[in-house]
Amino acid sequence: MTTTNTPPLALTMGDPAGIGPDITLALWSARAALSLPPFLFIGDARVLRDRAAVLGFEVAVAAAEPETAAAVFAEAIPVLTSDCAAPVVAGTPDSRNAAAITGAIETAVALTMAGRTAAVVTNPIAKAVLYDAGFGFPGHTEFLADLAAKATGEAALLPVMLLAGPKLRAVPVTIHIPLKDVPAALTEDLIVETAVITARDLRRRFGIARPRLAVAGLNPHAGEGGALGLEDDAIVRPAVERLRAAGIEAVGPLPADTMFHDAARATYDVALCMYHDQALIPAKALGFDDSVNATLGLPFIRTSPDHGTAFAIAGKGLARPDSLLAALRLAAELAAHERAAKGTA
Structure with a gap:
């Protein structure tokens, strides 16, 4: 105590x-x-x-x-x-x-x-x-x-919402906006800034020396090469490349439907998701009674x-x-x- x-x-x-x-x-x-x-x-x-x-x-x-x-x-x-x-x-x-x-x-x-x-x-x-x-x-x-x-x-x-549970940490890049507005709100800079804040606070407050970020795609199958949407190749992938160039261990865009099973979660410290429900549905499914909402990016x-x-x-x-x-x-x-x-x- x-x-x-x-x-x-x-x-x-x-x-x-x-x-x-x-x-x-x-x-x-x-x-x-x-x-x-x-x-x-x-x-x-x-x-x-x-x-x-x-x-x-x-x-x-x-x-x-x-x-x-x-x-x-x-x-x-x-x-x-x-x-x-x-x-x-x-x-x-x-x-x-x-x-x-x-x-x-x-x-x-x-x-x-x-x-x-x-x-x-x-x-x-x-x-x-x-x-x-x-x-x-x-x-x-x-x-x-x-x-x-x-x-x-x-x-x-820029406040960053982190859902932290015993089985998953997840961050939504866009938060309380209608789903139809997400593609317009999602930018390469926003993804990068959210990821940088997340990695920094995982180091200084969670004690994770080198945080591993798994970055979800926006569209089904992360756009499937443009067949299911252009945002993943035009916005998400360049953001991940910028993060890696800055020394942040990030991978993506990943298909969100395969990111949250046990073996996948073992490969990263936080899932960076593109919209509210993409992050909160798995977070609450895996820890409904004991997940915590933590705000990163604040002093x-x-x-x-x-x-x-x-x-x-x-x-x-x-x-x-x-x-x-x-x-x-x-x-x-x-x-x-x-x-x-x-x-x-």
Whole structure:
């Protein structure tokens, strides 16, 4: 377990009407058996107390700062409060609480970039709820990238979504866009930039000295020599050649239908896929309950459970905490790798 000399993880509330509070309570209640890395919960303490009463968890909740969270963690859930504006009812989201949801994320990022927390771990949000309150981003990932860019004063950052599970790591080059828009959005430069960020973060945060990238084709059979589409030969293949020339171990374009069986996965460290479902379908099929969404390309570590708010089962004691547990453990592991790389372990 992480020592009190190591900053805690910053765990955001997510949508308080979803299962974020449920799985947070379940994990903290089993903290000793799970050797759970200490976290600072950033959100409304009342939500945790009320949900604990509904679910039958006997927990203590205590106000804390990052510097005191690890010491508090053994006896109570340490909370840095971000109060909700409206009453929270499990399973019934309310856009009046959008400011508390996004405020918790902003606080977690600020604390982590200041070195007071080790990484950001985000409980699930419901984008539709935030859109009703004027949220201007496609999702968590893009919001985090905007916060990072504002904090550093740098040009807009390219956030890279990595699905990390026990059997597969997969990255989609294009993410939350309609499938019909993918060919126009996919460029040689975008593939190269995504791959460079992926390889860099696999080295510095995952401890993989020479990452091996398997690059999927866009079309069936990777275009089959142009018979099934020209993009693979015109866009994907030149990108792979540029990566290899830059010293990155990349192969492709590969037919996506033969990339994800056991023997194929043994030949690479990450699959670089051309669109959302090409990456997420195999990732979730191979690790539905324990895959983690990690964002690469940011100046801080961020992980998240790879599932949504699950409003239909919130407050009913049915939510499984496996993915959040994996997200917390991966965040702690990545933070340790990064500290070791910087010589501050």
